[in-house]
Amino acid sequence: MKILILGGSKFLGRAYVSQALARGHEVTTFNRGISGADQPGVEAVHGDRTDPADLARLVAGRHWDAVVDSAGQQPHDVARSARLLRDHTDHYTFVSSVHAFTDWPAALVDESSPTHPCPADTPPDQPHGNALKAGCERALLENFGERSLILNCGLLIGPHEPVGRLPWWLERIALGGRVLAPGDPGRTVQLIDARDFAAFGLDLLERRETGRYVTTAPPGRTTYGEFLEHCIRATGSDAELAWTDDTTLLAAGVQPWVELPLWAPDLPDWHGTWRPDTSRAVAAGLHNRPLADTVRDTWAWLQERGPSTRPWAQGDLPLGIDPEKERRILDRDAS
Template sequence: MKILLLGGSKFLGRAYAAEALSRGHQVTTFNRGVSGADLDGAEAVRGDRTRPEDLERLVDGRRWDAVVDTSGQQPYDVAQTARLLRDRAGHYSFVSSVHAFADWPAGPVDESSTTLDCPADAPPDQPFANALKAGCERAVLDRFGERSSLLNCGLLYGPYEPIGRLPWWLERIARGGRVLAPGDPDRPMQLIDARDFAAFGLDLIDRGLTGRFVTTAPIGATSYGEFLDACVRATGSDAELVWTDDATLLAADVQPWTELPLWTPDQPDWQGTWRADSSRAGAAGLRCRPVAETVADTWAWLRNGGSSKVSYTQGLTGIPIGIEAGKEQRILAG
């Protein structure tokens, strides 16, 4: 097939490009060329989706069987892109997020869950908000309807991760010593390797499946203890994980999710974080590789220069990832 990737050079987009090329598809990537190099074998078209003239140049004389949108953040931009592609692509696959659901992370979600209130025709350049993903979804549905798929993404990790949640843990554990491990080691987690996400997204396109899919690992697929133990094994470190209860961490003003990446305390606002029901995706063929494999592959990538490509900040918010060493040691000292 002929596939257009909006993005295609960074993390999930790169995973899509690699998977599509390995399947023999003809791949066009559309990006600004600032986040990374496009993979050999793809037709790279440079441009900014916020500029109408760049979009017009992209679509001029081209048609695709499917478009995969991994870069849509603003409803206005997604609406303009979908409008131009409506008669030039057979299928529109939009990578959304569990953030689009009104009840997440406080409660469990599935495909029937209510999404946040944001119109498809929201003005351009809106300040960052989780609701924007819901508006992007509506923009796709308005123009592609039943020819679209919405993939509500869970927590992505793996090689080429730009934020640095898993990379931070790997690098901290590699330094060894007593490591502050947060909460309950048996607390369940749901993590999905970007490569598995991309393979599933392309499977849907290959099979002509549409609709909404919560796309993450099954509930209870792994635990925080298994996740950090895999980091210890991958790095070969002598690190000692010192499990510390939620109350102690909160009393020390440790910020959930960011200072100790992916830690969610047992509090009402976080109860649904790892309870996104992905059974529909599982029934449609989603398969997630073992956590240990992704952790090992990410460590190999980091040791091969990957650290230079990680921001160690929380997405568009700019919040730093990882706890300051002195603060960690003070908590460990009791």
């Protein structure tokens, strides 16, 4: 097949490219050329999807069997891409998120759950917000119709992760000593390797599947305690996990999800965080490799890449707890 990937140079887009090439597909990537190197074997077209002239140059004289949009964040941009590409491709995959669902993270969500009321014609350059993914979905459906496939992804991890939730934990645990571990070690988490997400997305694309799939690891598959133990084993660290309950952490002013990545406290607003229903995706062939393999491969990538020049961050928010703040909480817990 001939496949166009909007993005394709970092993390999920990179995983799509690698696996599509390995399957023998012809791959064109379209990105600005600043987020990462183009992978060998692709037809790399550099341009900005917000620029109509760049999009027109991309499609001139070309036709693809399918498009994968792993980079759409603004409804305005997705609408423009879909309008221009609908006569140049037969199928359009849009990577959305569970953030698009109104009830997430407070409640369980599935493919029938309502999405945020963000319109398809939302003006461009909106500040980042969960509702924008819902607007992107509407923009695709209004401009591309029934040839669309929407994948609502959960928490993606694996090599080349740019946000750094798993990398932060690996680097912290590699330092050793007592490590502030949040909440209940038996609390379940849903973490999907970006490579498994891309493999499933390509399976659906090759079958010309349409509609919507909630795409992450099945609920209850692993626990936070197992996740951190995998980090200890992968790094060979002598770290000692000091499990600290939600109440103590919240009283100490620890910010969930950001200061201790992936920590969702047992509060009503967070009850659905690790409960998205993936049964439709599993029935369609979604496979999740062992979490230990993802953790090990991510640690190997970090070692190969070397120290980063920038701290891990979720948007403008730096990831990870200040070492002095962590020490104070650990000392208070031990006294």
